[in-house]
Amino acid sequence: MTTMSVRRRAGTPGTLRRDRRDWKGWAFIAPFALVFLAMTVVPIVYAIYLSLFRDQLVGGNSFVGLQNYLDVLSDAKFWSGMWRVAIFLVIQVPIMLILSLIAALALDSLRLYAVGFYRIMLFLPYAVPGVVAALIWGFMYGTQFGLAANINDFLGSQVLQPLTLRWILVSIGNIVVWEFMGYNMLIFYSALKVIPAELYEAAEIDGAGSWRTIFSIKIPGIRGAIVIATMFSVIGSFQLFNEPQLLQGLAPNAVSTYFTPNMYAYNLSFAGQQFNYAAAVAIVMGVITAVIAYVVQVRGTRQENR
Template sequence: MTSAPAIASPRRRTPRVPLSSTQRAAQRRRAAIGWLFIAPFGVVFLLFLVAPLAYALGLSLFTKGLATGTEFAWFANYIQAFTDPSFLRGVGFVVTFSLVLIPIQMALSLGVALVLDALTSRFARFSRLVIFLPYAIPAVIGAIMWGFLYSPTFGPLGQLFGLIGQQAPFLLDADHVFGGLINVVTWQWAGYYMIIIYAALQGIDPSIYEAARIDGASSWQVALRIKVPLVSNALLLILVFALIGTLQFFTEPAVLRPISNGGITPDFTPNLYAYTTAFSYAQFNYASAISFALGIVVFICVYIFLFATRKRGSFLS
């Protein structure tokens, strides 16, 4: 396997030679068949991506008041969203959360992948499966389990702190919820990222390492100077996925909210806020605007990120 750029695959160019009319007819027929293969996806794409987006965009441009009825309001909903303290606080939270979470997750999954790549023991293979296991567990279940572990009544923390005569911190109250959620999400996803990096590491031709060792490189040097740069495409892919996923943070806070004693508010993340706005307050126009505004935030963050990583030539080039 080669290491071409992360997204676009190189385009094969066929030399242009004049074609006879039968060749041209065959080419047209092939092109039509190509479209046929893509058609089912095209239909799904139009119906479940383009149509909802277009519809929501339309909705988000209207307001619905009790007295005034539905009326066209241009960007009033967006102006409201980007000045709404609830939405802005939610965006602030997911951005800060990403900035803390993603480096921890990446360091952990890259570290484990490098260690696993260097070991061949039975225990290493066992650990690889165990660390990956949370990926097979739905985020809802993961959140419920950690909620139990954090719980002062069910969990081991209370007993642990009880031994030294201390009151255990409740990891979902307003002061600790940030760290509490970082732990849940790291546990849930680090193994998946680790497996992707590990698979990329296993794809490297080992003779490169031999060459480096003969030149006197240590294991650390081989790992940092050879392995990490060679899997930079995998790292970039994971970083973008982690960023997109974290900015849309919903499941864990939604599941843990009832037991958080107010540590998780209904406007905790933008998605949770959009959900509350739509389903508790039935403000679908404003909820559409929040969804769209979040989409805009995600796009901006991803592009800032892709731009920043492209400029630094040494890492993730």
């Protein structure tokens, strides 16, 4: 970063009146930049460095070039985790965002009493730590004393098996929806509130109904917020860790140690001591995440400009 900052780049003529060679701004940026450098840039560089080495029986820790990356790319466990989070996000993210959008549109419709009550109630789970959310749902899913057990007893059958291999991904998806639906709703709702009133008046004059207003004015009007929320949800799905990690204690047969790429990297490092390989897994995962987030953003904004 230092080399980049020394290099003077021709900036666009801004509205700020300070001269480009004025270094005063750095006094404000420096503390953040230093900690940022130490806590983000240095670990990334160190991870890249680590990923080029390997502990070997003969010769100890030695340079292996890109071998770790080649291994990751042909590692069935890594790809099974990657596929799992890909399937997870293709199903969970749309469900969650559509529910958030419905709730936000309802709040914005001016056709509800007690908007403030719904808003705060739906947002409440965001304040619950992911660990606690996973524990509560994990207990409720339990067939020992959970709600699932109660419902099964009531029905006299074993229909609900949320902690089995077959249903575990759905169960995790439900926890994530519960945690973040209200948060995304608030983001959409805040964006809806700043759609200019003239657009609504124009629509009313044109005789547009509620549905027409929603699809022609409201949703296009908050496309930026939708793209951002999608991007963060996609990044969140790829990083899935807390929920499966905590459910693993309750459902050891349904959640493997390589259930998600993140759990795989964690278990490689802290159960297997394979730090070099774990670093390569983390980097490959980071690159894939960043590329997909970027594609989401580019696609979202291109449709906007159509």
